[in-house]
Amino acid sequence: MRRFLLISVPYIWLLALFLVPFVIVLKISLSDAAIARPPYMPTFDWAEGIWAFLSQLDLENFTWLIEDDLYWKAYLSSLKIALTSTILTLFVGYPIAYGMARAPEEWRPMLMMLVILPFWTSFLIRVYAWKGILANEGFLNQFLLWTGLATEPLQILNTTTAVYIGIVYTYLPFMILPIYAALDRMDDSLIEAAEDLGCSRMSAFWLVTIPLSKGGIIAGCFLVFIPAMGEFVIPSLLGGSDTLMIGKVLWEEFFSNRDWPVASAVAVILLLILVVPIVLFQRNQQKEQESDT
Amino acid sequence: MTLKTVTIVSTIALSAAVASADEVRVYNWSDYIDESLLAKFEEETGINLIYDVFDSNELLETKMLAGGSGYDVVVPTGSFLQRQIQAGVFMPLDKDKLENYGNLWDVIQDRTARFDPNNDYSINYMWGTTGIGANVGKVTEALGEDAPIDSLSLVFDPANMEKLGECGVHFLDAPDEMIPAALTYLDLDPNSQDSDDLEKAAGVLEAVRPYVQKFHSSEYINALANGDICVAFGWSGDILQARDRAAEADNGVEIAYNAPSEGALMWFDQMAIPVDAPNPEAAHKFIDFILDAENMAAASNYVYYANGNKASQEFLAEDVIGDPAIYPTPAALDNTYIKGPYPQKVQRVVTRLWTRVKSGT
Numbered sequence: 001m002r003r004f005l006l007i008s009v010p011y012i013w014l015l016a017l018f019l020v021p022f023v024i025v026l027k028i029s030l031s032d033a034a035i036a037r038p039p040y041m042p043t044f045d046w047a048e049g050i051w052a053f054l055s056q057l058d059l060e061n062f063t064w065l066i067e068d069d070l071y072w073k074a075y076l077s078s079l080k081i082a083l084t085s086t087i088l089t090l091f092v093g094y095p096i097a098y099g100m101a102r103a104p105e106e107w108r109p110m111l112m113m114l115v116i117l118p119f120w121t122s123f124l125i126r127v128y129a130w131k132g133i134l135a136n137e138g139f140l141n142q143f144l145l146w147t148g149l150a151t152e153p154l155q156i157l158n159t160t161t162a163v164y165i166g167i168v169y170t171y172l173p174f175m176i177l178p179i180y181a182a183l184d185r186m187d188d189s190l191i192e193a194a195e196d197l198g199c200s201r202m203s204a205f206w207l208v209t210i211p212l213s214k215g216g217i218i219a220g221c222f223l224v225f226i227p228a229m230g231e232f233v234i235p236s237l238l239g240g241s242d243t244l245m246i247g248k249v250l251w252e253e254f255f256s257n258r259d260w261p262v263a264s265a266v267a268v269i270l271l272l273i274l275v276v277p278i279v280l281f282q283r284n285q286q287k288e289q290e291s292d293t
Numbered sequence: 294m295t296l297k298t299v300t301i302v303s304t305i306a307l308s309a310a311v312a313s314a315d316e317v318r319v320y321n322w323s324d325y326i327d328e329s330l331l332a333k334f335e336e337e338t339g340i341n342l343i344y345d346v347f348d349s350n351e352l353l354e355t356k357m358l359a360g361g362s363g364y365d366v367v368v369p370t371g372s373f374l375q376r377q378i379q380a381g382v383f384m385p386l387d388k389d390k391l392e393n394y395g396n397l398w399d400v401i402q403d404r405t406a407r408f409d410p411n412n413d414y415s416i417n418y419m420w421g422t423t424g425i426g427a428n429v430g431k432v433t434e435a436l437g438e439d440a441p442i443d444s445l446s447l448v449f450d451p452a453n454m455e456k457l458g459e460c461g462v463h464f465l466d467a468p469d470e471m472i473p474a475a476l477t478y479l480d481l482d483p484n485s486q487d488s489d490d491l492e493k494a495a496g497v498l499e500a501v502r503p504y505v506q507k508f509h510s511s512e513y514i515n516a517l518a519n520g521d522i523c524v525a526f527g528w529s530g531d532i533l534q535a536r537d538r539a540a541e542a543d544n545g546v547e548i549a550y551n552a553p554s555e556g557a558l559m560w561f562d563q564m565a566i567p568v569d570a571p572n573p574e575a576a577h578k579f580i581d582f583i584l585d586a587e588n589m590a591a592a593s594n595y596v597y598y599a600n601g602n603k604a605s606q607e608f609l610a611e612d613v614i615g616d617p618a619i620y621p622t623p624a625a626l627d628n629t630y631i632k633g634p635y636p637q638k639v640q641r642v643v644t645r646l647w648t649r650v651k652s653g654t
Contacts, residue, residue, distance in 0.1 A: 033637060035376060035379050035380045035637070036358075036380050036381070037357070037358050037359075037360050037380050037381055037382055038358055038359060038360065039358045039380065068645070069654065070645070070648060070649075070654055073654045074654075135521060136461070136521050137519060137520070137521055155506075158506055158507050240506070240507060241466075241505070241507060241508045241651040241652060242651070242652050242653055243652075244652045244654060249648070252644060252648060254355060255349070255351035255352060255354070255355050256351050256468065256640075256644045256647070257640060257641055257644045258351070258354060258355060258358060258640075259637075259641065
């Protein structure tokens, strides 16, 4: 009995925080928009019974998503931005994590703090700070003009470049921490052994360090990719009007068209797309745990 | 439950009940009031005021349609208000509770009655036009002395925009304002719902799209004032605020606002009470407080928007009542149009066109 209770806790958690909200969204995605409060029909009414409700549902909103090329272009563009920024974050994050793991023991807690510290400030404020840095009259451009590296201000803010900078900056700790954890666990004598057996430093890195930190790399990549895919705040604050991302399309459906059913359909599809990497991530985590024990 | 938790729970329940008794929550546009008025309201009435802001009608409308927003007074624009009334979002005002109701200006009341028949649900807060804000120095530099800063051709003619693009142009991120402006430029009915007309309007916007740096509905105030951009198509008072901020900063930036000579969209922001407002009694008190002639004048003097309050006019500063960019001359008032809401199907077409204009897809 106790065992059963213990196991049921995570399932109740999932049910309340994931499944129930998802069913509500799914339900709205099968309704029709209306000028009412809330702005869709039919709304579920217990008195009429579940069959009366089900009989009024239709898939029109999903076929709409296929007919208009805006949606799949937005999904693709989000996918591209999420993938590119994941790779960029990996390239920036790995050397930092590596440096942290190689640093003297007594420095490490401090370095760890430096990575975590920015989290104490609101994410929104940090993204806003980037607006000040990247603006035409901002710090970066003033610095570039002052050094003579640029002769006129670079247009960075309101472009996709700014979105990449924002995503890499925001999600960097999610990349660094799992890689650092993996590298920290690694036994240094393995490198020594590789070098004793004739490996150069470079090839020891590629043949020993990278494979041993693979778990951390994969975890970090998923932790960056999954939220970046549905990102809304960063593209809307830093991106230009031509930065097409599904989060913005979703916003537009909700707020400009006030078409909650289509917005919900977009969200359902986004979730289905993300289920694949989430399941892969889960598998990877499980394998890691098994190999640890 | 122990005695202690019972006490805690009942204290929380009590304090919640007390809080709602003398608390009023107001949701208004950003940069839209003299904030000293907020303290004055609390002082005069003893009601605790929670003041929250937004910068798009779409955001407000979604909160209203979702229901349970917790706000007692909200300020949607006329065409949005009209649809929200249809959706049953607002309660009719109890005009007997508004002692200052007689202060309202009939010229504005007649116009707002087109959105809110008989003005049953709303009171005009402020009104203005949508037009062109220009950094005079930079625009002259780009286009020469005779730059058409009071004409839609400044922002819709690709030849002009090509030269302005480099110093930065912002448009409102509001299809309900930009599409009618483009229709006016084409000499078509700004309220047209015909898909060919809308398509042509989108064509005008697409032609100048490459030279627009950003579509946003509040950033241009700062961007204009700092000299980051040289032209913004936006709301009259916001641009006048930018003009003032630049003058205060004394940074050599000179901003001018002009309502388009081809015809300007005239809009009205209306105070209304949601049907599920927790404290409608206090909401009426807040609206009545704003309706007071001196209070309304203080708000207008601060934000540079005209109001629908006739009695407030004697308290308005000379640079407000005397500025034709804020209080247009009767002839200029005739050169304005009012835009109604789009039906759902047309709204979808308009938003889709707008997305195409903005993102190229």
